[in-house]
Amino acid sequence: MAKQIFRIVLGIEYEGTAYRGFQKQKNTTKTIQGCLDKALSQIADQNILTVCSGRTDAGVHAYCQTIHFDTASVREIKSWIEGGNALLPKDIRIIWAKGVTNDFHSRFSAISRTYRYIIRNSSLPSALERNQNLWVKENLDLSAMRRASSYLIGENDFSSFRSSSCQSKTPYRNIHSIEVKKKGDLISIEITANAFLLNMVRIIIGTLLEVGTKKIVPKKVKHILEAKDRRLAGKTSSPKGLYFVGTKYLKKYKVPSIFKPVV
Numbered sequence: 001m002a003k004q005i006f007r008i009v010l011g012i013e014y015e016g017t018a019y020r021g022f023q024k025q026k027n028t029t030k031t032i033q034g035c036l037d038k039a040l041s042q043i044a045d046q047n048i049l050t051v052c053s054g055r056t057d058a059g060v061h062a063y064c065q066t067i068h069f070d071t072a073s074v075r076e077i078k079s080w081i082e083g084g085n086a087l088l089p090k091d092i093r094i095i096w097a098k099g100v101t102n103d104f105h106s107r108f109s110a111i112s113r114t115y116r117y118i119i120r121n122s123s124l125p126s127a128l129e130r131n132q133n134l135w136v137k138e139n140l141d142l143s144a145m146r147r148a149s150s151y152l153i154g155e156n157d158f159s160s161f162r163s164s165s166c167q168s169k170t171p172y173r174n175i176h177s178i179e180v181k182k183k184g185d186l187i188s189i190e191i192t193a194n195a196f197l198l199n200m201v202r203i204i205i206g207t208l209l210e211v212g213t214k215k216i217v218p219k220k221v222k223h224i225l226e227a228k229d230r231r232l233a234g235k236t237s238s239p240k241g242l243y244f245v246g247t248k249y250l251k252k253y254k255v256p257s258i259f260k261p262v263v
Helices: 034-046 077-087 143-148 199-210 220-227
Strands: 005-015 059-072 094-098 110-121 132-137 154-155 174-184 186-192 242-249
Touching: 005 034, 005 077, 034 059, 034 077, 034 094, 034 154, 059 094, 077 094, 110 199, 143 174, 143 199, 174 199, 174 220, 186 199, 199 220
Parallel strands: 059 242, 110 132
Antiparallel strands: 005 059, 005 094, 110 186, 110 242, 154 174, 174 186
16 A cells, blocks of 8 residues: 655745755755755655755845655654754754645745845945845935836846846746835845746846946836846846745645745
């Protein structure tokens, strides 16, 4: 008789500074997925392969990355959380876990994903948070950045905002919203879309920073988008200010979408 297979979904928080990104790589063990698979395999006493809702680049952080895996091992939910955290490095934490039906998929069941980019706009950088935000000394025109971001809302060809090494079959993505907010010295830019291309958020941020520092006018972003030419957009911003915030799923799955308070 075949063993029953269970599908488990976890919410993962991590500080990505020390890692080469989420996805496993042949030439390094310093990936989020590599650490997760190793820890979960020890708990399950079998080989575990995780699947995430959205892969993050080297140095990128996550408030709530959603992953799932299949296992024949029967464990209490708290065992996945407590056991996993006991085996994981201190900069990776399992924050919740639950069983789901086999039709749930952390990537393909996603309705939308949200990223947040945090900028420290001050005369001096922070020593304590140097890996958690991007320091920008110049004054930023937030009103201009908001006007510029409005041209990116909706379903568009984002060829101008994708890395040359992006392997996606289509450059089309649907941005649902972009919010630019400020509290004290910290500016947050939060972007929600159905999905993202490789480096898409970081290139958008780099372009909006050119608007904020008055190197280009807001309407230039519309022309950059329509040109479908990566050379016209801004630089790819640093990964250290970028956070994967969370993933939204259909209510029927009852999978949490944890969103941290906006800066």
